[in-house]
Amino acid sequence: MSMVKRPQHRGTLASVAAELGVSRTTVSNAYNRPEQLSAALRTRILAAAEKMGYPGPDPTARSLRTRRVGALGVLLTEHLSYAFEDLASVDFLAGMAEASYGSDTALTLVPAGPSSDTDEARAIRQVNQTAVDGFVVYSVAEGDPHLAAVRARRLPVVICDQPTDIRDLPFVGIDDYAAIQPAAHALLAAGHRRIGILSIRMHRLRSDGLISHDNIRDASLHVQRSRVLGALDTFAAAGLAPESIPVVTRHINDRTNSLEAARELLESNPDLTAVLCTTDSMAFGMLDYAREKGISVPAELSVTGFDGVGPALDHGLSTVVQPNRAKGAAAGRMLLELVEARVNDQPPPQTPAREILATHFQAGQTIAAPRH
Structure with a gap:
């Protein structure tokens, strides 16, 4: 007779708390607020959780409870590879990452692609299935359906670079x-x-x-x-x-x-x-x-x-x-402030912020008088 191995049940936050004789809040703090526990207690909780197969709090449930996902979306109408190959974009994303230091916030890239024939339904689907607390719209064409889909989400939005003429949304860019x-x-x-x-x-x-x-x-x-x-x-x-x-x-x-x-x-x-x-x-x-x-x-x-x-x-x-990096940092800080205000039920500013950064010309060595 063959023996069928019965599936093992994965531990839960409640079962770990019961096993150790602590509250469920204490187990949750071991993952989300470790500074509130002694190092010994946190180590004990994590060891018991690993033994019982408990992977930690469900991020979806956490987002419902805290009203935030813990991620900022960056909408760019380029292929995903562009974000890692175009050096100006790399600097911009580095600035956004810099702005998120210490906020327990990730960046989610939403590459709409450079195609000019994207239909509205596809744009809405792509934007709506992105779990984020808000969007930075990075250099998108006027009238792009992805921009309309982002606005329809009614999440905090910051526009960077373009479109330049949307006055009811915050903007970061240059002249x-x-x-x-x-x-x-x-x-x-x-x-x-x-x-x-x-x-x-x-x-x-x-x-x-x-x-x-x-x-x-x-x-x-x-x-x-x-x-x-x-x-x-x-x-x-x-x-x-x-x-x-x-x-x-x-x-x-x-x-x-x-x-x-x-x-x-x-x-x-x-x-x-x-x-x-x-x-x-x-x-x-x-x-x-x-x-x-x-x-x-x-x-x-x-x-x-x-x-x-x-x-x-x-x-x-x-x-x-x-200042590509500073531009990313400014957009990131601006969006994080809007997300925090939304979580705390604070109204957005009546006049959206508009930050224009300075540029300068580097003379370099590739200009000389014409020969003829």
Whole structure:
């Protein structure tokens, strides 16, 4: 006759308390408030719990009791890998993590992806199944269905970077229009008049290649729109006709697309002596292309970037430095304050906070006077 092993019942908080002759609150404190117990008692409780197969308090039950999950959501309309590959995003997330130190709060990434055809039902489903106490909406297009789904959750929300015109929600960002102008002025001061621009996407709908100036002003991604317009208006003030400045974009912001954008811009406009890029990643693509074709930077081609990520500064790229880490920290602190107020039934501020951080231009070594 075969012997069937009877399943062992997993211990519970109540059974551990009964086994040790302590209250259920004392067992709970061993996990959630260890400072309230002596080291010896906590060790005894954890040892008994392990022996009885009790894994600790159920986080779902805890969230119902405390009215908080213990996680902040970061909505980004990029693939998940982007958060770990794009250096500006890495710095931003590091800042958010820094803001959460000591709060027993985790970060939950919600990658909506760069697709322009996401339907509303899918966006609602993705956002609604994310267990968080609030959201930081990180650089999302105006009209994106994920943003509408986040707002419908009625949880605390902080917008970072874009959209820039939602005035009833807290905002953290920079003045992108003004921030890029020192880079444009530096190219003009060096004597450049034949200048091109490389930018990452400005619309939710995919559009790779040369973009018309009318499409720029109607762009739904406000960060890139503001940077390009800030540069074009600076060039126009110096007497350069905006239509004489080609602007090439790529929907996906990675090395392959940046390199192809650089190739398209320079092969279609071989007389350019300078290229202003709206991200350091685009500038890296331009520098790679120049290296591939034997074009000397800055002797034959001047290049500027935007972001001020570590490798850009290390390699002397002339770039606009923005405080990506400080931006993440500010957004994280702002959201944590809103979550705490909600848990304590405090009303949100009547006027949502709006924090605009400073930037500066790093002259670098990639700008020189044009040869011809």
